[in-house]
Amino acid sequence: MKPLRLAVVGFGRVGQVCAELIVLSHDLSLAAIVRRPASAGGKLPEMLRSIPVTTHIGQAKDVDAALLCVPTHAVVEIAGQILQHGIPIIDCVTLHGEALHSHKQAIHKAALHHRVPAIVGAGWDPGALSVFRSWFALLTPGGATETRHHSGLSLRHTTMAQSVRGVKDALCAEVRGPDGRVQRYVYVELEKQADADRVAQAIRADPLFLGEDTQVFPVESLAELEEEGRGVVLDRRGPPGRLGHQHLLLEARCDDTLLTGQVMLAAARALPELEPGAYVLPGIPLGAMWGERAEKAQRDWL
Ligand SMILES: NC(=O)c1ccc[n+]([C@@H]2O[C@H](COP(=O)([O-])OP(=O)(O)OC[C@H]3O[C@@H](n4cnc5c(N)ncnc54)[C@H](OP(=O)(O)O)[C@@H]3O)[C@@H](O)[C@H]2O)c1
CATH class of the missing domain: 3.40.50.720 (NAD(P)-binding Rossmann-like Domain)
Incomplete structure (x- = not known):
């Protein structure tokens, strides 16, 4: 074709x-x-x-x-x-x-x-999410839909990483690997002349992160990273009554x-x-x- x-x-x-x-x-x-x-x-x-x-x-x-x-x-x-x-x-x-x-x-x-x-x-949204919303409503007539937006990764500022020389700003997230172990991802926005390897070493060596599986990622812009990590929860509850309680959930981090x-x-x-x-x-x-x-x-x- x-x-x-x-x-x-x-x-x-x-x-x-x-x-x-x-x-x-x-x-x-x-x-x-x-x-x-x-x-x-x-x-x-x-x-x-x-x-x-x-x-x-x-x-x-x-x-x-x-x-x-x-x-x-x-x-x-x-x-x-x-x-x-x-x-x-x-x-x-x-x-x-x-x-x-x-x-x-x-x-x-x-x-x-x-x-x-x-x-x-x-x-x-509108688009693919509208199709999911429509299907949720078809499956549970008379129910109620709630759409909640959230940050995809739970990112928080880390004062420790921010205080490392060469770091403009830093955000940290805890991610659970497939084996259940917690990993820490530290995203850093660097000053122009900063050495990324040195910064990573300094962060990993800090007592706060020592002994943890800590990965350090230099990024161009933390603001863009926060934007990318957004997500949504589509939460649909069928009406209470004779047909039982149907609860449909779609969570997207995207x-x-x-x-x-x-x-x-x-x-x-x-x-x-x-x-x-x-x-x-x-x-x-x-x-x-x-x-x-x-x-x-x-x-x-x-
Ligand atoms: N449905 C969804 O889920 C969804 C998600 C994201 C975005 N959107 C929609 O997608 C569209 C683009 O979003 P975006 O994030 O790519 O925006 P953007 O980064 O601001 O890009 C829009 C582009 O359009 C051109 N432009 C700017 N002002 C214009 C004007 N007055 N007349 C004609 N062209 C103009 C420019 O390209 P040039 O410099 O090359 O001309 C500009 O880079 C928006 O309508 C946004 O609402 C929808």
Whole structure:
């Protein structure tokens, strides 16, 4: 089967993840990266250097679909311009409930007019998590759902590591290995000239960590690490009564950006099976999102 040729529009966090996932995939190809004129000259990561960068979708060749990775407020206008070229779009706007419904209606009109499919809100949340929420509700009618966001790893500041020479800031987490033993992960943001090995030795030698399995990881930015480590608990309780107490829990410790990229690619694989108009993720057949691996997925996951 000919690989779907995708354009990534907007090269921020989600855009970069999408571009890299497409290049790493076996069934999709990256036709172009579309950027605003002010950013088009910016340097791309090594693996994307051969990809054409344009400032307008019309300049990109043979595009089967566009992944819109621009701020939510800019999506409707950019989607309109791309649909005009007869190119299907996928967005991952951060809108929920009525706001997402109105957004879908607006895109639906344009998609019908230009006779192409569009998938909106195709990220982690909204997106994959909406599908889980919907299933939880189907399984326990009349119940109640609570969504709690939390930090994926329980990270706390460590004064000891912060006081080591060369350390700008440090965070520590306790992780239980498969054998039940506790390991300590110490993440350090270093001063420019600091020697990472010396810092690691000094931290491990401190009485607080001595005798513990302590791993020290230098990172570019602790703020980004805290962001990446976010997680969510979806907690659904069926109604009390004759049918017993059903309690469904989903806990995810994940990087929203990476999962959003995966969902956008999965949604793109479903496009060839969709009629013109706009869809949200729960409205798309799951099998279609596996693309050419649909049959295998059915055998593996049923
Ligand atoms: N559903 C989910 O779970 C989920 C999760 C994460 C993010 N999102 C959504 O994904 C989208 C992208 O998020 P992100 O974290 O990648 O944002 P980001 O890092 O700020 O990147 C957005 C990119 O869009 C371009 N851009 C910025 N302002 C623009 C404007 N006014 N008009 C057109 N393009 C503009 C820029 O790329 P260039 O410089 O290359 O032009 C920018 O790097 C947002 O809509 C966000 O809400 C959804």
